[in-house]
Amino acid sequence: MSGSIYGEAFKVSTFGESHGPMMGCVIDGCPAGLEIDMDLLHSFLARRRPGQSKVVTGRRESDDFEIVSGVFCGKTTGSPITVLVKNQDANSSNYDDLKDVYRPGHADYTYDLKYGYRDYRGGGRSSGRETVCRVIAGAVAMMILRTLGIEIHAYTRSISDIEIEHIDFNEIDNPVYMPDRDASDRAVDRIMKVKESGDSLGGVIECTIDNLPAGLGEPVFDKYDGNLAKAVMSIGAIKAFEIGDGFKVSSARGSENNDSYVNQNGKISKLTNHSGGVLGGITDGSQVLFRAAVKPTPSISRKQDTVTKDGIECELEISGRHDPCIVPRAVVVVESMAAIATVDMLFSNMSARMDNIIDFYR
Numbered sequence: 261m262s263g264s265i266y267g268e269a270f271k272v273s274t275f276g277e278s279h280g281p282m283m284g285c286v287i288d289g290c291p292a293g294l295e296i297d298m299d300l301l302h303s304f305l306a307r308r309r310p311g312q313s314k315v316v317t318g319r320r321e322s323d324d325f326e327i328v329s330g331v332f333c334g335k336t337t338g339s340p341i342t343v344l345v346k347n348q349d350a351n352s353s354n355y356d357d358l359k360d361v362y363r364p365g366h367a368d369y370t371y372d373l374k375y376g377y378r379d380y381r382g383g384g385r386s387s388g389r390e391t392v393c394r395v396i397a398g399a400v401a402m403m404i405l406r407t408l409g410i411e412i413h414a415y416t417r418s419i420s421d422i423e424i425e426h427i428d429f430n431e432i433d434n435p436v437y438m439p440d441r442d443a444s445d446r447a448v449d450r451i452m453k454v455k456e457s458g459d460s461l462g463g464v465i466e467c468t469i470d471n472l473p474a475g476l477g478e479p480v481f482d483k484y485d486g487n488l489a490k491a492v493m494s495i496g497a498i499k500a501f502e503i504g505d506g507f508k509v510s511s512a513r514g515s516e517n518n519d520s521y522v523n524q525n526g527k528i529s530k531l532t533n534h535s536g537g538v539l540g541g542i543t544d545g546s547q548v549l550f551r552a553a554v555k556p557t558p559s560i561s562r563k564q565d566t567v568t569k570d571g572i573e574c575e576l577e578i579s580g581r582h583d584p585c586i587v588p589r590a591v592v593v594v595e596s597m598a599a600i601a602t603v604d605m606l607f608s609n610m611s612a613r614m615d616n617i618i619d620f621y622r
Contacts, residue, residue, distance in 0.1 A: 398596020
């Protein structure tokens with residue numbers, strides 16, 4: 261199966277299936293001498309971990325990991341970093357009745373069309389369990405970014421039609437990672453009611469990237485926003501991506517959408533940021549702002565019409581442990597993929613100018 265590697269200069273490869281013995285990732289291109297912040301790594305995994313609250317799946321995974329290469333005495337060696345995570349609470353019996361049935365909203369049908377064979381236990385490679393690997397790699401990427409003063413913050417913008425009215429990161433410590441306490445309380449209540457009815461909800465994750473230098477992005481086909489969109493859209497539950505004003509630009513006028521430039525104390529800056537920090541696929545030094553739309557969890561306990569692999573029509577009622585809303589656990593995954601994409605573009609950008617190369621080697 262190809263397509264399990266992301267990046268050019270900073271490469272991340274993930275492997276393993278939801279109900280296999282373990283998951284894992286290989287991070288290639290990480291420079292030597294990076295101090296591994298174990299607290300940051302554990303905090304990233306804790307934000308994604310199942311079973312952490314009443315609004316997510318009841319599957320219990322400690323996500324204990326083992327770094328088996330690329331780190332010595334707490335620092336990276338420059339060789340590939342390999343990290344393993346054992347699956348400890350997989351219950352494959354829940355999927356015995358689904359091996360010949362296509363679940364609506366899942367990748368069962370398309371995997372069968374492509375490969376003629378699939379791991380039906382929890383979705384195999386298409387399961388959200390795969391994102392544990394992305395989060396590990398994202399934490400390492402974030403360690404690199406923080407040494408450069410670059411900060412990435414993702415949070416839940418909305419769940420269903422409940423949207424935050426303000427952003428206060430002192431209020432983000434809640435089950436849905438909304439930086440608005442009132443909105444988070446209403447969202448939790450909505451999720452629980454929908455869960456009781458056997459249904460699920462989606463939402464929108466917003467992410468900011470601050471202190472990013474200008475000049476990142478490789479026109480024409482490796483634009484910064486293009487690669488960022490690819491990274492975020494590679495997450496299984498994401499169905500839409502927008503940067504800056506996003507889809508609103510389609511109804512705006514040029515005079516409204518253009519960001520005017522000004523000279524502030526000898527530094528060129530913008531009065532507004534409708535572009536989301538990227539112009540012509542290249543970062544302009546202002547805050548990067550993007551959003552990702554997360555679909556409702558497709559595994560629901562309501563009866564749904566479907567077919568078997570032989571085309572026989574039937575009804576399906578999915579049992580097992582599933583998130584009534586995947587948005588809370590996807591927040592750190594979006595943040596991780598943004599970090600991975602940004603580090604990759606930073607490393608690629610080092611050879612963009614001759615004077616940079618001369619300064620480095622002279």
